Amino acid sequence: MSKSIPAGSKFLDRNGVAYATLSLISIFCAIPFVWLILASFDGNASLFLRWPNPWTFNNYIGIFVREGGARWFVNSFVVVGVATMIVLLFAGLGGYALSRMKVWWKKPFLYLIILVRVIPPPALIVPLYKILLTGNDAVGSLVRSVVNPESVRPVMLVVGLIDGYLGLILVFAAMQLPLALWIMKTYFDTIPQDYEEAALVDGANLMQRIRLVIGPLALPGLAAAGLFAFGLG
Amino acid sequence: MTTSPKEKSWQLQVLLLPCVLLVGALVIYPALYSIYLSLTNASLVGVAATHPRFVGMRNYLRLFSDGEFWSSLLVTVWFVLGSAVIGQFVLGLVSAVLLRRPLRFKNLFNSIILLPNAVPEVVAGFIWISMSAGGEHSTLNRLIGFLGIPSVQWLQQFPLAMVVIANTWRGIASAMILMMAGLSAVPPEVCEAARIDGASSRQIFRFITLPLIMPTIFLYMLVSTVTTISIFGFIYALTRGGPGNATEIIGIYIYNQSFTAFQLGYGAAVAAVTLVISIAIGLVYVRALKVQV
Numbered sequence: 001m002s003k004s005i006p007a008g009s010k011f012l013d014r015n016g017v018a019y020a021t022l023s024l025i026s027i028f029c030a031i032p033f034v035w036l037i038l039a040s041f042d043g044n045a046s047l048f049l050r051w052p053n054p055w056t057f058n059n060y061i062g063i064f065v066r067e068g069g070a071r072w073f074v075n076s077f078v079v080v081g082v083a084t085m086i087v088l089l090f091a092g093l094g095g096y097a098l099s100r101m102k103v104w105w106k107k108p109f110l111y112l113i114i115l116v117r118v119i120p121p122p123a124l125i126v127p128l129y130k131i132l133l134t135g136n137d138a139v140g141s142l143v144r145s146v147v148n149p150e151s152v153r154p155v156m157l158v159v160g161l162i163d164g165y166l167g168l169i170l171v172f173a174a175m176q177l178p179l180a181l182w183i184m185k186t187y188f189d190t191i192p193q194d195y196e197e198a199a200l201v202d203g204a205n206l207m208q209r210i211r212l213v214i215g216p217l218a219l220p221g222l223a224a225a226g227l228f229a230f231g232l233g
Numbered sequence: 234m235t236t237s238p239k240e241k242s243w244q245l246q247v248l249l250l251p252c253v254l255l256v257g258a259l260v261i262y263p264a265l266y267s268i269y270l271s272l273t274n275a276s277l278v279g280v281a282a283t284h285p286r287f288v289g290m291r292n293y294l295r296l297f298s299d300g301e302f303w304s305s306l307l308v309t310v311w312f313v314l315g316s317a318v319i320g321q322f323v324l325g326l327v328s329a330v331l332l333r334r335p336l337r338f339k340n341l342f343n344s345i346i347l348l349p350n351a352v353p354e355v356v357a358g359f360i361w362i363s364m365s366a367g368g369e370h371s372t373l374n375r376l377i378g379f380l381g382i383p384s385v386q387w388l389q390q391f392p393l394a395m396v397v398i399a400n401t402w403r404g405i406a407s408a409m410i411l412m413m414a415g416l417s418a419v420p421p422e423v424c425e426a427a428r429i430d431g432a433s434s435r436q437i438f439r440f441i442t443l444p445l446i447m448p449t450i451f452l453y454m455l456v457s458t459v460t461t462i463s464i465f466g467f468i469y470a471l472t473r474g475g476p477g478n479a480t481e482i483i484g485i486y487i488y489n490q491s492f493t494a495f496q497l498g499y500g501a502a503v504a505a506v507t508l509v510i511s512i513a514i515g516l517v518y519v520r521a522l523k524v525q526v
Binding site for chain 2: 034173
């Protein structure tokens, strides 16, 4: 008790250093945003930092009125949203399978897919375009043989792999899938198999087990995986 | 009625099938195709664009005598060392350690440090162009103007250092998050016991906390090193590898070879070598992790 005063002053002193250090790091992190915010309200913004003159909301309004801002946001939400749903569905099922199955290629597969985070992106541009083009041609000939000629273009906008959402969605999903698979596999490793076995004994088939037992149990893991896929996409 | 083990395994493989198809078609196949390209003289223009010829290891042999490739590799080494291994790690660890204290404004500090992580890489590139623009009115020059230092052409005079600083800025948050997770796994009783034994805070950190979070540190180093090697978009938005080749990290070099010089095959060879280097570094870290744990 008698030492409480010196100890307290030392505490304050050490926290002073902590505050100073954290403030410096925070300033370093925040300063680049100052220009971003000021320039966004500036009628004549340039690369230079200055007080907005004139102050205006025109830039914000302009995004949606003059430019196709709403369109850009819709594009992003459609692409990232659908890609995330695909990732969650595929990674949920696949992660469960990877956690429960005992096959020799399980480990090689898991390590192979994590390589996606290491490949330099420019190296994938041409191969990806080639495979999407091949897929697009295949889908195109299929569509032409099924629907009447004048509705080929609108249909291709939806199911085509190039010049539409679908190709981009699939590429995004494929890029995020490995990490999500790892997260879900590790997550399912922590869930005891007893739940499924109890359901099995009660006579539930695979679809029922997934829908009623495994799915609800997987929700926290899916939330984490979805956050990663959505944030990084 | 009951599902036999064999049937169960078959069902599980069906569940995994969508993942295998998607990753196989859009990740593994393109990667293999890229390796095939590296063995040809494939190009974006001319005869080689439609009829690439198989040239064996010629691209790889050329690579070893290509001075630009080696200088790009050296730039990448400085870039990774400066930003991922030192900058992000030190600042992230310091923030994580300090934010464990019961400070006022703790959440404010925390969220400010997390902010840069939420910026898309292209936007981050433009933000830093304005930060470091020449002329006395750019943000950095105004800051040093307060100290009476004449303005500097940051991206012309210190290109590599600026790129390292900018990338550090982007990555402090991810380092901090990982370090916080590692620190929260350190049992408080151990530190308490050491404190009772008379250890100072510095000693506790040096001899107890640090060894206990070593596995986390190695994990962070593994992830940040290999992802920083393959960075492309951020630097492309910020400097496009310039001025000259001063910030031409390996991702930019691959892009320039493939899409500016149109030598797809050669670019693919550079990418393959980069991939091998990344995997080698990854294996070293994994080995170190096993020793530590």
